Amino acid sequence: MLKTISFPKESLSMNRIFENHYLMKEFVDKAAFQEIPDKVKEVYGPLVFPAPGGERPYITGCLVLSMDGRLGFEGSPSSRTLTSSNELDSSAGLTDLWTLNLVRTYADAILFGSTTLQDEGEFTGHVYDPELQLFRNSHRERFAPTPWNVIITRKPEALPWDHPILTTPHIPVLLVIPENKQHMLHTCPGGRFCYGILDARVSGSEVAHVNKLSHYQEVEEGQVDPRHLVITLPSDNFADFHLLLPLLRKLGIQQMSVESPYWIWRLMEEKVLDEFFLTYTGAYAGGESVPGKEVGFIPADRPLMELASLHLTDVTVLHSRQVLRYIDKNKRYKEETDC
Ligand SMILES: NC(=O)c1ccc[n+]([C@@H]2O[C@H](COP(=O)([O-])OP(=O)(O)OC[C@H]3O[C@@H](n4cnc5c(N)ncnc54)[C@H](OP(=O)(O)O)[C@@H]3O)[C@@H](O)[C@H]2O)c1
Secondary structure (H helix, E strand, C coil), rough: CCCCCCCHHCCCCCCCEEHHHHHHHHHHCCCCCCCCCHHHHCCCCCCCCCCCCCCCCCCEEEEEEEEECCCCEEEEHHHHHHHCCCCCCCCCCHHHHHHHHHHHCCCEEEEHHHHHHHCCCCCCCCCHHHHHHHHHHCCCCCCCCEECCCEEECHHHCCCCCCHHHHHCCCEEEEEEHHCCCCCHHHHHHHHHHEEEEECCCHHHHHHHHHHHHHHCCCCCCCCCCEEEEEEECCCCCCCCCHHHHHHCCCCEEEEEEHHHHHHHHHCCCCCCCCCEEEECCCCCCCCCCCCEEEECCCHCEEEEEEEEEEECCCCEEEEEEEECCCCCHHHHHHHHHC
């Protein structure tokens, strides 16, 4: 059984204080799927995502930061510890957790980082709110019951193999590893993941078969989930998103939510993070748990954000929906002077 959490409407506090009408119209114009659960309409307001363009999934990031931009407290890094530490938040962090659930409701895959798996032993990647899960279930033509839980790691042998993501039946897992680490899976507990190994340069027909499995095959209780898949990428320049993202799309992943701080910044660097659901909770954490510290941008080529909407929980938590824009200042200057 996948765990559920009750999110009573009266416990959620979301005051929509800003809406970018231009962006909202753009979302609707570009959306292929426009259904919104009644609970979302009531608590959050309109929520529609553009269909993915090109050959990759539409990619959203989702994080909560302290008021001073930290991922959590030193020594207690969990995001839930951070949000529940804010006693001015009458929902005690429940509203932020629900926002994460909102984004997951529309996701075909959720990307996690391996440090998060090491630091947080409790969570799994699916929709915890039974009402939102019901919405997913009622749209089987669009969504699988549970999104793929994607983990990209250079060291599969060092994963916490007893983590619930890796041990819970009914959670489809995509493990992305360098090709020179494939042999490690036979000697570590990850051997049980070897149901299918896909080379990222795989043929289309193999992927079509996997896609069918991921969406429709039911798993017997107690059986190892056959939807555990391993994708291998070239070991040099790992992880090559030019190979990985089109493969994810071929697997049926139209929208992916990234909950890994490291990979959110890396995907910004690749200019493929489309949106960011970034919450600031009004607690100061201090310390060194700062996101993006391994990815430094230069002023001429920094991602920019356009605000799509802003919600407040009480007067102490800010929930933003942002659209990322990638405008190369030097290139624009060159284009302007060439004209
Ligand atoms: N506030 C929030 O909303 C929130 C959300 C999630 C997590 N967290 C917290 O944030 C912390 C984790 O964040 P994080 O950004 O440090 O880690 P992360 O995103 O969980 O994982 C990062 C992983 O990326 C891989 N990596 C790192 N450098 C790389 C490189 N140069 N090339 C390829 N792969 C590389 C490493 O995996 P391998 O070594 O396995 O290759 C590393 O473990 C945890 O303490 C967690 O509790 C907070």
